[in-house]
Amino acid sequence: MKKMIRYYLLFLPLILFTSCSKDEVNKYYERPDSLEDPIYQQLVARGNFTSLTALIEKAGYKDILGKSGYWTMIAPNDAAFAEFFQEQGYANAAAVEDTTAVKIVKYALIYNAFRTERMSDYQSPAGWMEDMAFKRRTAYYVGYEENVSVGSGNKVLIQSNRNNAEGSIPYVSGDNNNKHISYFMDEFMTANGLGASDYNYFYPDANYMGFNVLDAEVINADIVAENGIIHESNKVLLPLPSLDKKLQESPNYSLFRELLEEHLVEYPVNQDATTAYFNYTGKTDEVLLKTYDPALIFSPNNENYLKSDDNDAQTDGYTLFVPNNTVLQTFIDEVLLKNYTSLNQLPKYVFEDFFNAHMVQNSVWPSKAAGFSNALEEDIRIDLNADIDIDPVTQKKNAQILSNGFFYGTNKIQESNLFYSVYTSAYLDPEFTLATRLFNDGSGYKEIISNIYSNYTLFLPSDTVLGELGFDYDINRTEWVYVDINGNEVRGTLARNRLLRVLFNGIVPTPNGELDDLSGSGIIRSGDVDLAGEYIKWENNQLWTAGNDELGNRVNLKIDASTGQPRYEEQSNGRTYYIDNLLQPAENFPGAVLQTLATQPGSEFEYFYNYLNNSPIFDNTVGSIDGVELGTSYTFIIPNNAAIEQAVLDGVLPGDPTVGSAADVIEEEQIATFLKYHIIATRTASDDGLVNGLSETLLKTELGEKTYVNIASAPGDLIFTDNGNRLASFIPAQSNNLANRTLIHLVDNYLLYTE
Incomplete structure (x- = not known):
């Protein structure tokens, strides 16, 4: 019975509705009087x-x-x-x-x-x-463009409607690329x-x-x-061009467009667009898709912004800074072609970097330009007042808001790090492809030396120099190769790491142009300000590291034949010197260098070394010291002979460095404590003001706790202080001796660790 009632209730409205007249039905569905007109x-x-x-x-x-x-x-x-x-x-x-x-x-x-x-x-x-x-x-959208001149004939063309980033699709069927x-x-x-x-x-x-x-x-x-x-x-608006079309319509910026079109634009046939064009027109022409290089941060013909969300173009757009023909031609002549005879010889990545330097994946508003970065993550170095072209006809700034972004016509090149730093010396010279490859492969060196806000001196070896000294890159196996003087070959990570250390020795922070004149002599630390490298020395236009000392050779600056002076290149953040050899890493233990210093006639290192040489912590066959590892930074503080004599008089050291019997175990420990406390672990200090404060030594207490020495470094002065405030000053004429990531100093007093 309930089922029958439910059926009745279901059909009741239908019965009532069908009983209505046609006029009543029309009235029910007619447009409400209150609705506004279309x-x-x-x-x-x-x-x-x-x-x-x-x-x-x-x-x-x-x-x-x-x-x-x-x-x-x-x-x-x-x-x-x-x-x-x-x-x-x-x-x-x-x-x-x-x-x-x-x-x-x-x-x-x-x-x-x-x-x-x-x-x-x-x-x-x-x-x-x-x-x-x-x-x-x-x-509004443009759609298919017919009779467009591409290559040798007129073609049917359609524009990308997505950015052509790596792994993405530059054209999506059904998207009209609406403006x-x-x-x-x-x-x-x-x-x-x-x-x-x-x-x-x-x-x-x-x-x-x-x-x-x-x-x-x-x-x-x-x-x-x-x-x-x-x-x-109050104004009729015509559709604005895209950044791509703006370049086509701007004769003052034609050189920028020519470089872009010739090197970073392709026109492949797109089958989806070809099929749609046939269905729409009945014509059988192949449709070409204009695509920009995937390395570019955006495609200037894409009207859709990122399309990470369907409507993200509501919030942002692109910005393109376009240098005029005059300034761009000067840049080509003076920078890009400094070491090449034609643009076609330049690697493709140079063009990718140049255009990305002038592209921002955001709308750069005039009052907010300082807050934006280009595709190379550099700040915008174009003044949006002084560096923007004035249109000769309108006498207004050549800056426009277009359908997919902002266009700024400039009278200045974006002074990118890649084209105005010491990195440029290798990057834009075909003689230095091996160094450039290593700079660019994630080593971090590119980011260091291309920073135009920090000054560096770069000592740059050519491909020829690297090849003569055993380094190469196997393109087929995409790995580094190193062959030593004995013919032993290593590949991959080991070879790369060796070259990394070699090239890092050639990067020197010089905020005040400290190496602009190498005719004198001195010592300086290589590497980055935050990541210390090794110390190198120079004298009369020659350089060397501890590794060069071991090999018995020096590094010469290449000479400019026209001037007879060292060949170099000035950049906005420093100077590049060209060298005929490598600043080699040392292979031996620092103790071996101390051994050499101490065994010279009349050496002031002799007495300290005598205690070290007779201590079980030292292996005089290779120069190793317990706790001192190859490849780690150290500073050796060596009291001179008079200071060692005073330590004996003070009872800090036994009078006889030769401890051999079991009864001498206390004296043996006493000597080891003294020796280890004079070796600073993990840091290399010199008289350059770069290392100051408490520094860990090689000595550990009976409980395994670290001990420390204070370092006070300033130009021309270096003082070490123990935990009892005893001072030991370095003796300049016999200090700054190079060893494996180590400096060995002679000081005028001994240090004493006290509980």
Whole structure:
């Protein structure tokens, strides 16, 4: 019975409905009287949009805008069209070509309906994000371009609608690459720290009113229609070009475009676009897809921004800084072609780096330029006032907001680290490909020496020098190779690590140009300011490390034949010298160097060494000391003979360094304690002010605790202090002796660790 009732209740409305008359049904579904007219009818009824409605009809959009839908229309009034007709030479709307009518109407149409309170909000996947948007997607797109000159003939072309990053697809079928239109509202500008000056930078003749669309003013907002929202404007807007098209239209920047097109643009056939073109037109032409090199941070023809979210172009765009032909030609002649005879000889990565230096994957607002970085993660080094071209016709800055980004025409090259630092000496010279390869392979050296805010001296070996000394790169196996003087070969990581150490010895921080004159003599630490390398010495234009001492050779600066002086190259962050040998790493233990110093006639190292040589912590056959490891940094503090004699008198050391019987175990430990306390572990200190403060020694207490010596270093002075405040000053003439990551100093007093 309940089942029958349920069926009755289900069919009751249907019975009632079918019993109604046809008039009653029509009345039920008729359009409510309270609903506003659609956009087209609204424009007609208002009476001041006659030119716009005429173009809507001409463009074939009367039916679309006269029915359902969901649009925002930026609607120029008749006064705006009167000005437009006069500027463009049209008598009236009837004289406007159909193609132009389509451009005007479709570019004025924004997908979805937005009142002013939502125009500045971003339609994110997570919902509305307030005051983050200044662009919207329009109904206008270019689509297929026919009879475009590509290579040897005219082709059908379509533009990328995605960035061509590694692993991505530069073209997605069904995406029309619709153009966006920019607008400027108080809410967005205030929330992003922008103001009228940012707007007027691009539109100096326009009045910023708090709601502008490009250089047009919205004079009557939020006109509600059945199928959307109308915002009345005082200017007719034509679709803006993309950054790609802007380059095509700008003869003053043609050299920039030529380099880009020749080296980083390709035109492959796209089968999806070819099929769609055939289905649309019935024509069998192959469609070429214009794609930019994957290494570029963005594709200038992509209208979609990143497309990580469907609407992310509402919030941001690209920026392209484009140097004019004059300054670019000078850069080519003086920088790019300094060591090459033609641009075609340059490696592809040079072009990739150059263009990325001028590209920013964000909208660089004039007042906020200092907060942006280019694709190489460098700050923007172009002054957006002084370095922007002035158009000779308009006498205005050549800076434009385009459909997919900001364009700045410049009279200056972005002074990229890669082209103006000591790194450039190797990077732009075919004689130094091995060094460049290592700099670039994740070693971190490139980042060090290309930092134009820190000064360096670079000692640079050529491919020839590296090859003669056993280094090479096996391209087939993508690995480094090293063959020593005995013919022993190592590959891969071991070979790379050796070359890393060699090249690191040639990187020297010189904030005050300390190595601009190498005709004298001195000592200096290589490496980075934060990552210490080894010490190198120089005298009369020759250099050496502890490794060179072991091998009995020196490194010579290559001589410029025209001047007879050392050959070098000045860069914005220092100087590059060219060398005929390598600053070699040492292979022996530091104790072996001390042994050599101590066994010379009349040596002041002798007495200390006698205790070391007779101690079980020392192996005099190889020079090893317990606790001293190859490849680790140390500082040896060696009391001179008089200081050792005083230590004996003070009872700190036994009078006889030869301890051999079991009864002498206490004295043996006493000597070992003394010796280890004079070796600083993990740090190499010199009289250059680079190392100061408490430093760990080789000595550990009975409980295994570390012991420390204080270092006070200043130019020309080096003092060591024990934990009892005893001072030992280095003796300059016999100090700074080079060993394996170690300096050996002679001092005038001994140090004593006390409990």
